[in-house]
Amino acid sequence: xxxxxxxxxxxxxxxxxxxGVLLITFVLxxxxxxxxxxxxxxQVFTQEQxxxxxxxxxxxxPIWQQFFIYxxxxxxxxxxxxxxxxxxxxxxxxIWQRFPRTIDIALFSMIIASFIGIKTGVISxxxxxxxxxxxxxxxxxxxxxxxxFWLGLILQLTLSYRLGLFPAVGYKTLTYDEPVFxxxxxxxxxxxxxxxxxxxxxxxxxxxxxxxxxxxxxxSITRQTRSSMLEVLQQDYVxxxxxxxCREKDVIxxxxxxxxxxxxxxxxxxxxxxxxxxxVLTETTFNLHGVGELLLRAIVDRDYYVINAIVFMxxxxxxxxxxxxxxxxxxxxxxxxx
Amino acid sequence: xTQLVEQEFELEERKEKSIVKNIFKWxxxxxxxxxxxxxxxxxxxxxxxxxxxxxxxxxxIRRLKxxxxxxxxxxxxxxxxxxxxxxxxxxxxxxxxxxxxxGSWDPPSPGHLLGQTNFGRDxxxxxxxxxxxxxxxxxxxxxxxxxxxxIFGIIAAYFGGWIDSVIMRISDIFxxxxxxxxxxxxxxxxxxxxxxxxxxYGILGIPYYSRLIRASVLQAKELPYVEAARVSGAKNWRIxxxxxxxxxxxxxxxxxxxxxxxxxxxxxxxxxxGYSDPSLIEWGRxxxxxxxxxxxxxxxxFWPGLMIIFTVLGFMLIGDGLRDALDPRLRNL
Numbered sequence: 001x002x003x004x005x006x007x008x009x010x011x012x013x014x015x016x017x018x019x020g021v022l023l024i025t026f027v028l029x030x031x032x033x034x035x036x037x038x039x040x041x042x043q044v045f046t047q048e049q050x051x052x053x054x055x056x057x058x059x060x061x062p063i064w065q066q067f068f069i070y071x072x073x074x075x076x077x078x079x080x081x082x083x084x085x086x087x088x089x090x091x092x093x094x095i096w097q098r099f100p101r102t103i104d105i106a107l108f109s110m111i112i113a114s115f116i117g118i119k120t121g122v123i124s125x126x127x128x129x130x131x132x133x134x135x136x137x138x139x140x141x142x143x144x145x146x147x148x149f150w151l152g153l154i155l156q157l158t159l160s161y162r163l164g165l166f167p168a169v170g171y172k173t174l175t176y177d178e179p180v181f182x183x184x185x186x187x188x189x190x191x192x193x194x195x196x197x198x199x200x201x202x203x204x205x206x207x208x209x210x211x212x213x214x215x216x217x218x219x220s221i222t223r224q225t226r227s228s229m230l231e232v233l234q235q236d237y238v239x240x241x242x243x244x245x246c247r248e249k250d251v252i253x254x255x256x257x258x259x260x261x262x263x264x265x266x267x268x269x270x271x272x273x274x275x276x277x278x279x280v281l282t283e284t285t286f287n288l289h290g291v292g293e294l295l296l297r298a299i300v301d302r303d304y305y306v307i308n309a310i311v312f313m314x315x316x317x318x319x320x321x322x323x324x325x326x327x328x329x330x331x332x333x334x335x336x337x338x
Numbered sequence: 339x340t341q342l343v344e345q346e347f348e349l350e351e352r353k354e355k356s357i358v359k360n361i362f363k364w365x366x367x368x369x370x371x372x373x374x375x376x377x378x379x380x381x382x383x384x385x386x387x388x389x390x391x392x393x394x395x396x397x398x399i400r401r402l403k404x405x406x407x408x409x410x411x412x413x414x415x416x417x418x419x420x421x422x423x424x425x426x427x428x429x430x431x432x433x434x435x436x437x438x439x440x441g442s443w444d445p446p447s448p449g450h451l452l453g454q455t456n457f458g459r460d461x462x463x464x465x466x467x468x469x470x471x472x473x474x475x476x477x478x479x480x481x482x483x484x485x486x487x488x489i490f491g492i493i494a495a496y497f498g499g500w501i502d503s504v505i506m507r508i509s510d511i512f513x514x515x516x517x518x519x520x521x522x523x524x525x526x527x528x529x530x531x532x533x534x535x536x537x538x539y540g541i542l543g544i545p546y547y548s549r550l551i552r553a554s555v556l557q558a559k560e561l562p563y564v565e566a567a568r569v570s571g572a573k574n575w576r577i578x579x580x581x582x583x584x585x586x587x588x589x590x591x592x593x594x595x596x597x598x599x600x601x602x603x604x605x606x607x608x609x610x611x612g613y614s615d616p617s618l619i620e621w622g623r624x625x626x627x628x629x630x631x632x633x634x635x636x637x638x639x640f641w642p643g644l645m646i647i648f649t650v651l652g653f654m655l656i657g658d659g660l661r662d663a664l665d666p667r668l669r670n671l
Contacts, residue, residue: 013510020511025523032527138406141658145650147603149610150625150643153632161633277518281607285629295519296611299526307523315514 003330010323018315022074025311026067029304036083036302057083070308080305085297091309095291099313100185101171102290105206105282106275109214114268117218118261121225125260126252128230136222143219148278152212152285159208169287171205172198209286216278217271224267229260262332269325273318404662410655417649420469428466435463435619443635453637456627461637464619465645471532471618472649476601479536483543484594488587491548492578495555506552509545517542518607525613532615535608539601546597547590554586592661599653606646621646 041053054060058069073080079091086094124136160168167173171186179190179198190198232238233256241255242248280292291310298306420427428435429451439458446453452461494505512520521538528534558564559582567581608614609622621642628639 016507017510017514020508021514024511024515028523028527033529141654142647142651145599145603145647145654147606147610147622147625147643147646149607150639150646153625153629153639153643157632157636273514273516274518277516277604277607280518280522281610284611292519296522299522311515311519311523314516314519318514318516 003327007323007327010326014319014323017319018312019071021315022071022308022312023067025308026070026304029302029307030063032299032302034302036304070305074312079309082303082306084301084303085294085306091305094306095294095309095313096184098289098291098294100183101288102276102279102283102292104185104187105209105213105288105290106272106279108206108210109212110217110268110272110275112210113214113217113221114264116214117221118225118257118264121222121264122229122252122257122260124222125226125229125233137226140219140222143215144223146215148212148215149281149285151215152208152282155208155212156285166208167205168208171202171288173201173205176201209282209288212285213275213278213282216274217268220267220271221264225260225264228263229256232256232260235259258332262329265325265328265332269322272321273314276314276317404659406655407659410652410659413648413652414656417469417652418473420466421473424466424470428463430460430463432467432619435459435467443631443638445635446637452641453635455624455635455638456631461624461641464624465621465641467619468621468624468642468645469649471615471620472602472605472646475532475536475539475605476598479539479601479605480543480594480598482536482540484547484590486540487544487547488551488583488590490544491551492555492583492586494548495552496559496574496578496582502552505548509548512542512545513549515542518604521604521608522611522613525608530613530615532618535605535613535615539605543597543601547593550589550593551586554589555582558582558586588664592657592664595653595657595660599650599657602653603646603650 037050037053037057037059041049051060058066061069070080077092079095081087082089082091082094120136120140124133127133155166156168159165176198179186179195180193182189182192186202187199190196190202238251238256241251246255276292279290280295282288283290283292284296291313295307295310297303298310425431436459437457439454441450441454441458442456444450444454444458450460450462452465455461455464490505490509494502520542521535524538524541525535528537564577564581567577572581606620606622606625609620610626612623612626614620614623624642625639628635628637628642631638
């Protein structure tokens with residue numbers, strides 16, 4: 001019961017944060033120089049045409065009125081219409097064509113990074129100050145310092161252009177069709193319609209971007225796991241476990257690892273923001289047509305509603321993931337109660 | 339008369355010289371004390387407290403003396419040298435490495451050791467000039483966020499109540515923005531000028547630092563020395579910035595060095611996406627330029643990227659060393 005209360009309280013705290021994010025993005029996007037109305041009227045135009053377009057798009061109202069109309073529409077499910085990228089298309093539709101891909105690469109890379117990162121972190125903690133630890137720590141430090149877009153380019157150059165192992169750009173082979181549209185997620189859609197070749201093709205194309213993006217979180221997860229593991233290994237209960245004759249494997253995996261994972265989960269949760277930002281870079285490098293690329297185009301084209309909607313969605317995901325990680329604590333550590 | 343003036347002049351000069359000499363002597367003594375085990379300064383042994391203080395300093399230096407940290411210091415020293423002395427080190431001047439020549443995308447040759455990028459510009463020269471813009475953007479940005487973040491964090495934690503909740507809710511809002519996306523929007527709004535990029539990253543870092551220091555101030559403000567200061571009549575501001583802040587600044591120092599690397603990395607990403615000051619030479623943008631000719635001229639994007647890795651690695655190594663030396667939780671490990 002207290003758990004539900006806790007979730008409710010967290011959701012209530014979310015509201016002012018979301019409002020603030022919306023306000024800031026709205027104001028910032030309206031401050032941008034440039035005029036999207038010009039994209040909606042002919043090259044040579046009269047003042048009447050301009051005013052008519054402005055009225056039609058709702059840009060003639062005072063700015064605060066526009067803001068409240070926008071907020072009202074947002075929560076009733078009307079996310080507005082694209083003004084300049086794809087004129088007249090609903091923003092929601094425009095984003096949903098691209099969002100699944102971004103989620104896919106972010107999710108896959110997060111899973112891969114957590115798996116490898118926790119493993120390497122534990123290894124370097126248990127072999128502290130030995131050769132293996134030094135190598136892993138050095139690798140993690142270098143991993144933190146690599147710009148992922150550069151890594152992406154190098155991977156493209158070596159693995160795809162020179163060796164031809166992976167496709168360099170895009171998310172599908174050009175001749176392949178789109179699967180039947182159900183959820184927008186390519187994997188789920190083709191699974192439902194039974195087109196297995198699309199899934200393998202898709203995963204094959206995602207391999208390099210995911211590898212690249214997982215580098216962002218991999219190193220920080222390794223480092224966090226190592227330091228919290230080292231701390232836990234000093235504790236009395238680990239000594240007790242060893243004294244009572246547990247195998248070393250069980251001491252590490254059952255007694256120590258579970259306690260050491262709690263700070264790591266926080267790091268994973270906080271990294272989701274960096275991951276979504278990194279997705280912008282990876283999508284640009286690998287030409288994936290994801291939501292990050294859409295955001296860049298929306299900023300260039302001054303498509304206000306698209307910018308606002310993307311930032312809004314990304315913020316919601318960030319907050320939701322952090323709430324989720326807080327809830328995972330209770331599962332990992334029964335001592336924590338809400 | 340004139341003789342007298344000259345004499346006085348000489349005397350003053352000698353005095354000045356002796357001051358400089360004293361300073362050098364003092365620095366020498368301190369360095370000896372810190373690095374040579376067993377070396378003592380007599381003055382300090384008289385005053386017990388001072389001695390204790392320097393003993394801990396010596397320990398700190400000794401902990402800092404790991405091989406990785408020294409490598410990091412060397413790398414950062416090299417990058418700073420590149421940035422400061424670029425006109426002397428770089429084979430071409432700033433104008434020349436931004437000029438238009440023949441030989442675009444040419445492979446390495448004696449005149450251009452690492453090859454040429456677009457418009458026949460020399461890559462080595464651009465790598466060296468790039469250090470300057472990276473540091474001139476990263477350092478002020480981090481300083482801005484540390485100063486403002488620390489002030490807000492201390493105020494929030496010290497006063498508590500509604501001030502705390504207002505500041506923390508605002509920082510929540512900025513925290514919820516993914517960093518790179520916020521920077522893109524902000525630079526898109528303000529314009530592609532160096533000052534605005536600095537401002538964008540400065541604002542981005544503020545909530546992080548204010549949270550970091552808030553946590554330690556919350557613990558520190560309950561300690562007896564704060565109460566003692568209050569009893570002896572210190573004003574709030576004095577307690578906050580003279581008594582509490584020096585005791586809570588350690589995690590900030592650690593993450594400061596880490597974050598210089600982080601900002602350089604993130605800022606390179608921003609430049610890669612095309613949001614950079616066109617009047618500067620930046621590694622990120624050089625990578626973007628070289629991207630179009632990845633297959634026939636890989637050196638154009640390879641070398642600037644290596645430079646980014648190097649710089650960030652240097653700051654990260656120093657940050658790692660500092661954390662090992664300063665973090666009390668790691669001390670016993």
